[in-house]
Amino acid sequence: MPKNKLKYSIKTLKIGLMEVHKLQSWIVPITIFDSVFKSIAPFINIYMVGKIIDRLLKTKDINNIIFLIGLTIGLNFIIHLISNGLEHLHTILKDIMIQNQDMKINEKIINMDYEHIENPKTHTLRTKISEAENMNGGGIIAFVRYLGELVKGLATVIISIIIGAGLFKLDMTGVGYLNFINNRIFSYGFLVLVLLGTIFNLHLKTISDKKLFKHFSEIMSANRILAFYYERIQDYNAGKEIRLYNQRKIFNEEVGGFIQSLKGLFKKIESMNTKYSGIDAFISSLLGGMVYIFVGLKAISGSISAGSIVQYTGSINQFMAGSTEILTSINNIINNNQYLQLYIDFLNIEGEKYKGTIPVEKRDDNEYEIEFRNVSFKYPGTDEYVLKNVSVKLNIGERLAIVGMNGSGKTTFIKLLCRLYDPDEGEILLNGIDIKKYDYEEYMGLFSIVFQDFKLFSFSLGQNIAAAVDYDEKFVEKVIEDVGFIDRLETMPRGISTPLYKDFDKDGVEISGGEAQKIALARALYKDSPIIILDEPTAALDPIAEFEIYSKFNEIVGTKTAFYISHRLSSCRFCDEIAVFHEGSIIQRGDHEDLLKDEDGKYYELWYSQAQYYNEGETA
Ligand SMILES: Nc1ncnc2c1ncn2[C@@H]1O[C@H](COP(=O)(O)OP(=O)(O)OP(=O)(O)O)[C@@H](O)[C@H]1O
Numbered sequence: 001m002p003k004n005k006l007k008y009s010i011k012t013l014k015i016g017l018m019e020v021h022k023l024q025s026w027i028v029p030i031t032i033f034d035s036v037f038k039s040i041a042p043f044i045n046i047y048m049v050g051k052i053i054d055r056l057l058k059t060k061d062i063n064n065i066i067f068l069i070g071l072t073i074g075l076n077f078i079i080h081l082i083s084n085g086l087e088h089l090h091t092i093l094k095d096i097m098i099q100n101q102d103m104k105i106n107e108k109i110i111n112m113d114y115e116h117i118e119n120p121k122t123h124t125l126r127t128k129i130s131e132a133e134n135m136n137g138g139g140i141i142a143f144v145r146y147l148g149e150l151v152k153g154l155a156t157v158i159i160s161i162i163i164g165a166g167l168f169k170l171d172m173t174g175v176g177y178l179n180f181i182n183n184r185i186f187s188y189g190f191l192v193l194v195l196l197g198t199i200f201n202l203h204l205k206t207i208s209d210k211k212l213f214k215h216f217s218e219i220m221s222a223n224r225i226l227a228f229y230y231e232r233i234q235d236y237n238a239g240k241e242i243r244l245y246n247q248r249k250i251f252n253e254e255v256g257g258f259i260q261s262l263k264g265l266f267k268k269i270e271s272m273n274t275k276y277s278g279i280d281a282f283i284s285s286l287l288g289g290m291v292y293i294f295v296g297l298k299a300i301s302g303s304i305s306a307g308s309i310v311q312y313t314g315s316i317n318q319f320m321a322g323s324t325e326i327l328t329s330i331n332n333i334i335n336n337n338q339y340l341q342l343y344i345d346f347l348n349i350e351g352e353k354y355k356g357t358i359p360v361e362k363r364d365d366n367e368y369e370i371e372f373r374n375v376s377f378k379y380p381g382t383d384e385y386v387l388k389n390v391s392v393k394l395n396i397g398e399r400l401a402i403v404g405m406n407g408s409g410k411t412t413f414i415k416l417l418c419r420l421y422d423p424d425e426g427e428i429l430l431n432g433i434d435i436k437k438y439d440y441e442e443y444m445g446l447f448s449i450v451f452q453d454f455k456l457f458s459f460s461l462g463q464n465i466a467a468a469v470d471y472d473e474k475f476v477e478k479v480i481e482d483v484g485f486i487d488r489l490e491t492m493p494r495g496i497s498t499p500l501y502k503d504f505d506k507d508g509v510e511i512s513g514g515e516a517q518k519i520a521l522a523r524a525l526y527k528d529s530p531i532i533i534l535d536e537p538t539a540a541l542d543p544i545a546e547f548e549i550y551s552k553f554n555e556i557v558g559t560k561t562a563f564y565i566s567h568r569l570s571s572c573r574f575c576d577e578i579a580v581f582h583e584g585s586i587i588q589r590g591d592h593e594d595l596l597k598d599e600d601g602k603y604y605e606l607w608y609s610q611a612q613y614y615n616e617g618e619t620a
Contacts, residue, residue, distance in 0.1 A: 012337040015344055016143050023104070023140070024097035027090070031148040034086035039155035039322070041079050046314030047163060048072040054307030094141065101140060105129070108346065113353045114420040115380055122349065129342050131224055138339030146336060149329035156322030164315030167295065167304065181297045190294050197287040198320050201280055202327045208276035209331045215269050219262060226258050284320065291316045353422065356437035360430070360446060368446060368530050368561055370394045370417065374426035377416060386412045388584040389426070394577075399562040401572035403606065404581030410565045411452065413581070414533055417563070418447055448524035448560075449533040456516055458503040461489070462496035465522045479525040482556055483518040484548045513540040521549070525556060533563040538571065550574065569607050578603065 020028060052068045055061070105126075109117070116122045132138035168187055180186050232238050233251060242248060295312045298304045304312065371393040378385045387409045394400050402410045415421050416428060419435060428435045435443060456464050462476045463469060476496050480489055492498035492509055499508040500519075511519070517540045524532060538546040549556075550571060564575055572578055573592045580588040580595070580603045588601050595603035 009334055009337055012340055012344070013333065016140065016337075016340045019344070019347075020097070020140060020144060023100045024093050027093045027097055027144055028147070030086060030090050030093055031144055032151050034083065034090050035148045035152035036155045037079060037083040037086055039152045039159060041076070041083060042318060043159050043163060043315070044072065044075045044079060046311055046318070048075070050305075050307035050309070050311035050314075052307070053310060054305045057306055094144065097144070098141060105346065108349070111351065112349060113351050114415075115353075116349050119380060121381070122346075125342060125346050125349075127224070129339075129346060131220060131227075132339035132342060138336050140340060140343055142336050143333070143340055146329045146332040149325055150333065153322045153325030153327075153329055156318050157326065160315040160319035160322060164312055164319060166308070167298065167312045167316075181294070181301050182303055190290070194287060194291065194316065194320075197283055198323050201283050201287075201320075202323060204276055204279055204283075205324060205327060206331060208272060209328065209335075211272055212269060213331075213335050215265050215272075219265050222258050222262050222265070226255065226262075229255050229258075287320065288317065353419070353440070354436050355440040357439055358433065358437045360438050360442040369396050369429075369431050370531070370561065371429040371432075372413075372417075372426070373429060375416065375423045375428060376425040377412065377421065377423050379412075379421075385424075386584050387416070387423075390584075390586055391426075392579055392586055392589070394561060394563070397559050397561055398577065399557065399564060399575040401575035401578040402563065402565045402581060403567070403569060403572060403578060403603070405606075408581040409584040410581050411535055414449070414451075414535060414563060414565065417533070418449060419443060446529050447531050447533055448527040448529040450517075450520045450524045450535060450537045452536045452539070454517070454520040456500055456511075456519055458499060458501045458508065460494075460497045460499050461492065461519065464500055464519060465496075465526050467523060467527070471526075475526060476522075479522040482525055483521045484545050485515065485518045485522060488515055488518075514542060514545060517541060518545070529560070531561045531563070532557055535565045536567065537564075538566070538568070546571070567610075569603075569610055580606075 017028070048068065048071065052065060052072070055065050055068060059065075109126075112122070129139060133141065168191055229251060233242070242251065291313055295304070295309050295316075298312075299306055299309050372390050375387055375390045376385050377387040390409075390413065392400070402413065404410055412421075416423055419440065422436065430438065430443070430446075462471050462473065465476050465479060466472070473496060477486075477489075480486055480496070488511075489495065493507050499505040500511060502508040502510070517537065521534075521537055524534070538549055541549065554574070562575075564572065566572055575591075577589060577591060578595055579586045580601070582602055588595055588598065588603050595601060596607060598604055
């Protein structure tokens with residue numbers, strides 16, 4: 001939090017209010033109405049019961065008394081009816097607001113530059129927003145709730161002052177020996193005492209709220225870690241590792257440790273609550289008692305009626321309750337600001353990527369030439385260059401194989417080519433023009449990519465391949481055939497309409513890793529873009545499936561320009577050129593035969609270290 005807390009709080013509140021208004025423009029006015037009506041309800045009884053008692057004592061006019069009772073019931077009924085209606089409306093608006101907020105967050109994620117998606121800071125921010133909402137009741141929804149409580153507290157205090165003010169009128173007409181009760185100094189002294197008592201209690205509440213908030217923040221951190229462990233334990237994908245590596249013990253110890261620390265925190269909160277609520281109860285009872293004595297003496301002195309005892313004691317009690325509510329809600333609003341800030345920070349994540357305007361030339365001949373010119377890159381928030389001065393040119397229709405050891409920068413090279421990241425130095429050119437200058441969507445449309453960590457979704461097979469709800473069934477079937485998935489398709493209950501996975505449909509099919517890879521490959525072929533990029537596209541395929549894909553590779557790739565990353569060097573032989581990456585640089589280039597001639601080269605080393613398992617060294 002910045003130094004100037006007040007300025008910061010007011011600024012956050014303003015942004016919070018504007019954001020609430022954008023999400024649901026009616027929620028604030030309805031919250032205010034709802035809170036005001038809720039605060040009126042208790043005063044009807046306080047006021048009317050006093051009047052009924054007075055009437056009962058003064059007159060025997062039964063009709064008049066019945067009228068007052070009827071009026072009280074009627075007013076209660078109307079207020080409750082309006083209040084219930086407002087509350088119902090408020091709940092509906094709140095639900096709409098929650099949905100709108102979810103939509104807004106999802107839209108933000110979908111439109112965010114990819115580098116933010118991969119950035120751990122973005123994940124932490126998103127997780128914290130969810131945790132604030134789910135575990136700590138904080139965030140934008142809580143902001144509306146606290147706002148309502150503040151309005152209710154304010155309305156309660158104002159009404160109680162209006163109804164209770166008469167108690168401090170100096171009426172000297174009463175019994176002589178009790179005249180001191182109407183003495184100006186005594187009367188105002190009593191008022192000051194009540195106010196001081198209330199302020200003291202509020203002060204205590206602020207201290208306890210602050211301490212509570214600190215403990216809740218600690219609980220929240222511990223809960224985050226616990227939630228992570230629980231998620232892992234319940235994740236069936238992790239089940240194998242937990243059993244095979246006997247990780248039960250480490251989980252139990254870690255989880256046990258956190259549960260123990262949580263128990264300690266809950267104990268602290270409990271004893272703190274007991275202490276502060278004890279003091280609060282003592283002071284409140286003392287003040288309450290004094291109020292009853294003061295009001296009672298006023299009644300005995302004759303300066304107020306017996307019925308007014310209910311009116312005045314009730315309004316003073318409401319005044320104290322209202323003030324507490326004001327202070328609690330202000331504390332909550334201030335504490336909630338940090339959660340509100342998370343949401344604001346998330347929405348403020350900028351799309352920094354420059355998105356050009358030049359249209360990408362549509363070419364039937366697929367004549368797209370790609371060049372990396374002295375490109376260097378490091379991931380945001382890191383100091384190490386992952387790519388160093390990379391220069392490579394890929395002519396139209398050529399196939400470039402990219403090989404190299406783990407972590408040498410191969411996938412990063414592809415991410416830059418697809419503008420998931422922009423280079424820190426150098427430039428990438430498409431047909432001689434910096435790729436940043438092209439219209440982003442059009443440029444992305446040039447690529448069909450299968451990443452190593454591709455994802456399929458719980459849609460139908462056809463929708464997964466077409467990445468669309470409606471698709472060309474014939475073409476889907478063709479690409480399924482191309483990738484060798486046709487036999488498996490025939491076993492699927494609803495053909496290409498069969499859902500993948502069982503998340504939403506019991507007819508959904510589970511697929512193996514290799515089958516998933518074939519589907520991902522089919523998706524890239526369906527997109528039919530002029531440039532195809534395959535990052536380890538056959539890693540999960542059995543040798544026969546892999547052989548089938550390679551034997552068809554020329555047919556599949558056709559005239560497209562292709563980038564091909566693989567650790568299986570034998571599968572790179574069909575490429576026109578092979579680029580060997582090492583520690584972020586291209587250290588060798590050439591075709592397979594040329595590269596093998598350099599016996600001191602990395603390619604030679606990689607090739608022979610792999611080949612010996614196949615042919616005991618008789619390779620090439
Ligand atoms: N999002 C990221 N943030 C920070 N560093 C990253 C990120 N992604 C990759 N790296 C680092 O960049 C380096 C190159 O990674 P890259 O994925 O490009 O290697 P690779 O050659 O494709 O490896 P592999 O053969 O294992 O797939 C690695 O050291 C990796 O740890």
